Amino acid sequence: METKKKHQVFVEGPIPSGFIAESIEKHSKKLNIGAHSIFLGQVRNDRHENGEVGAIEYTTYHAMAEEVFHHIREETFAKYALTCMHIYHSLGTVQAGEISLFVFTSSAHRADAISACEEIVERIKKEAPVWGKEILTDQKTKWKQNT
C-alpha cells in the first residue's frame, strides 16, 4: 500500500534564522542547483487606532491546510523544474520582528526558483486556511487582513 509522504509545514512559534541557515547549508551538497529563492514573512508592528501590533497569533484548520499545502507542492513541482521546495508556516504566537513564513525553492536555473517561490507565497496567502489575530500593545486584538 502506497502512502504519500506528508511534509510538515507548521512550526510552533516563530521560525528561527538559524533554522533558515541550516536549510541553506543542507543544499550545498546538491551540486546541480544553481539558484535558490527564499521568501520570509515577518510580523510587522502595524499601527491601528487601538495601538501597535506586538504579535500575531496564528491558527489553522489543520486537516484542510494539509491538503491545500499538499496541492500547492504537487502543482508547483509539476509546473516548474525544481530541485527542492520547502514551506514552513508558524502557528501560535509570533512577535513583531519574528518570522512566520519561510518558502524556499531551488532549481538549476534561476527563473524556475524565482517564479515558483513567488507563486507559492501568493497561493498560501489566498488558499491556505490560516488566520492571524493581531495582538495589540494595549492587549486588544484585531483579525489580520491579507492584501
Added chain:
Amino acid sequence: METKKKHQVFVEGPIPSGFIAESIEKHSKKLNIGAHSIFLGQVRNDRHENGEVGAIEYTTYHAMAEEVFHHIREETFAKYALTCMHIYHSLGTVQAGEISLFVFTSSAHRADAISACEEIVERIKKEAPVWGKEILTDQKTKWKQNT
C-alpha cells in the same frame, strides 16, 4: 563635503550560509518590515565535453562594477518601497555547491521586496562587469556564459 557611502559588494571566496543567517537575524530589529526576498546563486557542477565544473573563478572590472552596483542600488530604491537592500558577489574561487551571489531585499509589503530582488538579479547578470571562469575537473577551463 558630502561623500556617498560605498557599499562593499564583493566578497573574497564563497558566501557562507552563516553570513546569510546573520543578515536575516539583524533585520529582526526592524519592526516595520513585513517581507524579505532572498536570491542565492550557487555554483552548479555543469557537465561539458571536457568534464564537470568543479569551481568557478570570478574576476571583475572593479572600478566600473562599483559604479554599476551603485546605480542598481539607487534606481531600485527609487522604484520600490524598500526598507533594506543588500547585494554580495564573490570574487576568486567558489566551489560547486557554494554560494557566489546573495541578494536580499526587505519591505513592508511583499510585492516590493519580491519584484526588487528579481530585478536586481537580472540587472546584475546583464550589467555587472563580472566574469566567471569555469574550472573543469580535468583542470581545463571554460568561460561561463549567462543565459
Added chain:
Amino acid sequence: MKIKLLAFGQIAEITGEQTELAADVCDTTELLQLLYEKHPELKSKSFKLAVNQKMAQDVTVLNENDTVALLPPFSGG
C-alpha cells in the same frame, strides 16, 4: 441529518469552534439560512464554506456526517 460544524478566526467567536448540528438541511444554502437565524451577527461577516475540507463552490449538497467549516478571509503568511 447530522452535520459537524467547524468555525475559525472571528467566525468562531460568534458560533463557537465546533458544534454537532442535527438539522433538516439538504444543501449549503439551507444550512446558511439556519445559521443566519441562529446567529444574526453572521450576516455582516465575510466567510466561505468548506465541505469536507474542500471549498464549496455555489450550492453544495450536504450528506449525513459531512463536515462543514465556516472560514473567514484567510490571513496567513
Added chain:
Amino acid sequence: MKIKLLAFGQIAEITGEQTELAADVCDTTELLQLLYEKHPELKSKSFKLAVNQKMAQDVTVLNENDTVALLPPFSGG
C-alpha cells in the same frame, strides 16, 4: 594620443590585461581597427567597449588619457 587599454576574461587572454597605447585614433571605431590588426583573433570574439567605465554606445570619441576596457559577455552571478 595616449590611451589606457584594459581587458578582461577571455579577451585578456589575447591582448593582456593592461596596455598603454600610444596611437593615432580619434574614436572607438579607429581603435577597434587598430586592435583587430594587432590581434586578428579578436575578430571572432564577442566583446563590448567601456570608455572611462561607461559602456560605449556606437562610436565614441576618444580623448587623451581615456581608459578603454574590452569587455567580453558578462557572466557574474
